Every structure is written in C-alpha cells, then in structure tokens.
Amino acid sequence: MSRSSVLAVVLAVAALGLHLRGLGASALWQDEAETAVLAQRVLARGLPYVDDGRNLVSQNSGRDADARGLWSYSPWLALYAAAAGLGAFGTTAFAARLPFALCALGALFLLHRLSRRWSGSEGVAAGAVALTLASVPWLLHARQCRWYALGALAALYLWWAYEEFLAGRPRARLHLVLSSAALFHANFLVFFAVAGGVALHFLVVEARRRPPERADFRAGVALFFLLAPAMAYFRVFARADGTGGVPVSRLGNLRDLAWGLDAHVFPFLAAALAVWAARGRERLRRPLALLAGGAATLVLAPHFFFRYLVVFIPLASHVLAETGAFLGERRRWAPAVLVAAFAGTNLLSVGFWGGMRPFSKRDLADFAAELREAPADPLSAAGTLLAREAEPGELALVTYPDLSFMFHTPLRVVGGAQGDRPVRAGEVRWVVVRTEAEKASFPLDWSLYEPVPLGVPNGPWGNRPDPGLHVFRTRTDLPPAFIYRRR
Numbered sequence: 001m002s003r004s005s006v007l008a009v010v011l012a013v014a015a016l017g018l019h020l021r022g023l024g025a026s027a028l029w030q031d032e033a034e035t036a037v038l039a040q041r042v043l044a045r046g047l048p049y050v051d052d053g054r055n056l057v058s059q060n061s062g063r064d065a066d067a068r069g070l071w072s073y074s075p076w077l078a079l080y081a082a083a084a085g086l087g088a089f090g091t092t093a094f095a096a097r098l099p100f101a102l103c104a105l106g107a108l109f110l111l112h113r114l115s116r117r118w119s120g121s122e123g124v125a126a127g128a129v130a131l132t133l134a135s136v137p138w139l140l141h142a143r144q145c146r147w148y149a150l151g152a153l154a155a156l157y158l159w160w161a162y163e164e165f166l167a168g169r170p171r172a173r174l175h176l177v178l179s180s181a182a183l184f185h186a187n188f189l190v191f192f193a194v195a196g197g198v199a200l201h202f203l204v205v206e207a208r209r210r211p212p213e214r215a216d217f218r219a220g221v222a223l224f225f226l227l228a229p230a231m232a233y234f235r236v237f238a239r240a241d242g243t244g245g246v247p248v249s250r251l252g253n254l255r256d257l258a259w260g261l262d263a264h265v266f267p268f269l270a271a272a273l274a275v276w277a278a279r280g281r282e283r284l285r286r287p288l289a290l291l292a293g294g295a296a297t298l299v300l301a302p303h304f305f306f307r308y309l310v311v312f313i314p315l316a317s318h319v320l321a322e323t324g325a326f327l328g329e330r331r332r333w334a335p336a337v338l339v340a341a342f343a344g345t346n347l348l349s350v351g352f353w354g355g356m357r358p359f360s361k362r363d364l365a366d367f368a369a370e371l372r373e374a375p376a377d378p379l380s381a382a383g384t385l386l387a388r389e390a391e392p393g394e395l396a397l398v399t400y401p402d403l404s405f406m407f408h409t410p411l412r413v414v415g416g417a418q419g420d421r422p423v424r425a426g427e428v429r430w431v432v433v434r435t436e437a438e439k440a441s442f443p444l445d446w447s448l449y450e451p452v453p454l455g456v457p458n459g460p461w462g463n464r465p466d467p468g469l470h471v472f473r474t475r476t477d478l479p480p481a482f483i484y485r486r487r
Contacts, residue, residue, distance in 0.1 A: 253303070
C-alpha cells in the first residue's frame, strides 16, 4: 500500500470516529430540536406544519409560519434531511444528527478533491482534511442536527462548480445552479455570502480574461427563477435589515466576524502569511480570494452568529495547508511549526498578542474528553425521567428549552417563545424552570408542586456548539437541578 493510501485510510478512520462517536450521547438543544420536531411533522404529514394539535413549534411568538401553518422562517432542506434519519432509525438524537454528520464526511471528501485540484498536491489535500479534523468548532457544528454541515457540503460543491466553470467544462453551469440552490435551501444568508464571494472574484479577477457569455446569463436567469419563489416565501429581502438597524448591525457584524475568524477559523497572522505566500504562488490566490470575499460579504448580513463561518473552515484549512507547503519549500521545518502553532497555541491570533487569549489551546483535549464521556446535563436527565414517568399528553410548562422537551418526551409542552397559549392551571402536571427567578414566568400555586431532583448539575440546559458556550465536561460548580411535579 502506498504512502498516500495509508494516509487516506488514517484520515478516513479519524473522520469517522470524530464525527460519529457518541453522536447521540447528549440531548438535542433548542435549535436542534426545532429542526428535529419539524422533521417529525414532515414524516407525519409530508410538510413541516408548526402545530400538530398538541405542540406548537415557534421561537418567535408564533410568527414562524404562513397562513396555512407551514414553517416559513427558514428553508426546509435540513428538515427533510433530519426526517430521513428519523424515518430510518427512529426518534433518537443519534438518528436526528446522523444525516448531518454524513454530510460533514461528504464535505471532507469534496474538500480533498478540491484541494488537490487547486494545489496539484496529495499532501496539501491531506493536510487540508487533517486541519479541518483538528478544528473543534468544525467538529462541534458538524455533529449537530442543524443546517451547518449541509451548508458546508453545498458550499464546497459551489466552489467546485466554479472551478468547473472557469475550466470551461460543459455541465459547469448546471452544477453552479444546482449547488447554489442547495446552499440557498440550507441557509439563504450563507448562500449570499458564499455566492457573493464567487461573484466578486469573477467580476474582479476573471471577467477580463473570460467575459460573460450568453449561456452564463441564461444560467443566472434560471437560478433567479428557481430561487425567486423561495425568496418571497421566506421573506428574504423583507428581513434584510434585521432588528438592530443598518449601521449598528453592520459594525457589530464586523467586530464579531473579526473575532470569530481570528480566534477559531483563520488567525490573522496566518492570514498574513497566506497573503505573502500568494504573491509567489498563483494557485493559492483564488481560494484565498474566495475565503476573503465570502467572509467579508457576511458583514452585510442583518445579524451575525459564529455558525455562519463554519462553511468556510474547510476552505481556510486548504489555504493554511497550501501556505505551509509554500513555506516548506524554503524551510523544511516550517510546515510542522505552522501546524503546531495553529493547532496547539494561539500564537497566530492577534487576540493572543492583544492579551485576550491564552497561549495554549485546550479545545482538542476538551473535545477528546467529551468523546470519552459526555457531560451530565439536566436536559438529558429530565428527558429520561419524563419519558419514563410521564403519561403521553400530560401538560408541561417549560421556560427553556421547550422544543427539546417536545422531541425527547411524550408531553404537551407550552412555554418558551411560543407566545400566548392559555392553559388551565389545574392541567399542569410538570414544570421546568432553570432558576427560582423563572418561576415568575408561570402564575401557579407553587405549593402544589414538589421538586424532583435530577441528580445532575443545573446546566447546561442544552449544549450549544458555539465557541465559549459549549460545555465539554460535567459542571461541578453549579447547584443540583430540579424539575417540578404536581403533588
């Protein structure tokens, strides 16, 4: 077996383990549960209805649906992907997350092909995959029942289609249209960022060498008419300014984007090395430009969350691997030093030199600890208890995360951000509040309810993947968690 084949096997085994081990060990947090519960509605009725007569899916006071009661807040592709997992393997966290973990594995396969095409080097392609596998933000988001991995796969497909287009391949325009549609229906905000980066690169760099042809305009028109109904249905442009106002929102986006890139995706000193390397390595320029253009377009978004950067992590990994190869041609030890500095320290981050980040990174060790043993959390414990003791259809009031309890229990769940949903106090059998202060959310006679200990710390109530918010180990600094049961 050749050296490259051995490396490919090692990377494949590592990817399978990192993406699939313990995939169902933790309960679905609020946003994951939104996807999963709507996927259950897809299985039941073929379409994502927000209300099944028992539970209402909403995080915006009921404003997430159209007049027919169909989900209209975000695209549906992730809902159908989750439905495939639930239909095949049952109502479990593992089944809900599996389709997206498989999308992440597909994204790594496509990254390898694209990186090898850009670089002409099997070593750079393997390095790009390895660096992506070393990205804990990538691993956390790739294992979610959410659009993140699906969006990354579609983004890599779009970048590959763009390469086909520039090479003059006969079906390139078809691939551009299909990949764009897939990315839009994964997340339309990320679609505008990735497609915006591609369009910007073509107009600034490629259009002089290859002026647009009539067939290009036809493909663009076809894409517009393909996406126009969805743009209208999801009110894309009506929501373009968000809720914070254009100046404040964009300045906040710039700050948060810079923080996310420097800390977790492409540290700015590594970016400076890549820019320097691109001056002498032409094949590095296009992926670097696609990364810069796509990320910069996110500044124009109505709001920013780190999750929007996840699709760019594989591309950043390729740029870093190619930069390392360029440096290695001058100093053989340089690639190893670059990778060690990137994976194990914050030396390449401007934030470290500004005193905002520690020298060492602990996230890989933390992630390994979580794979060995998932942290105990009250959501999983409460879900297990209620699935065992509660009768189907009993009423539970939940401050947060109401959608998680809809997925993991047979209860009728009211609360969260569902809006006004009147209930009779005498019907309430269970109550979930995270703190004593949250009791004020429900005007109940609390003397009628007894606390039921869960035997775990009081947090987190759903383990978010966001950097700085994810919990890798069981919290020992919190009081015990309870839910309340009617006496």
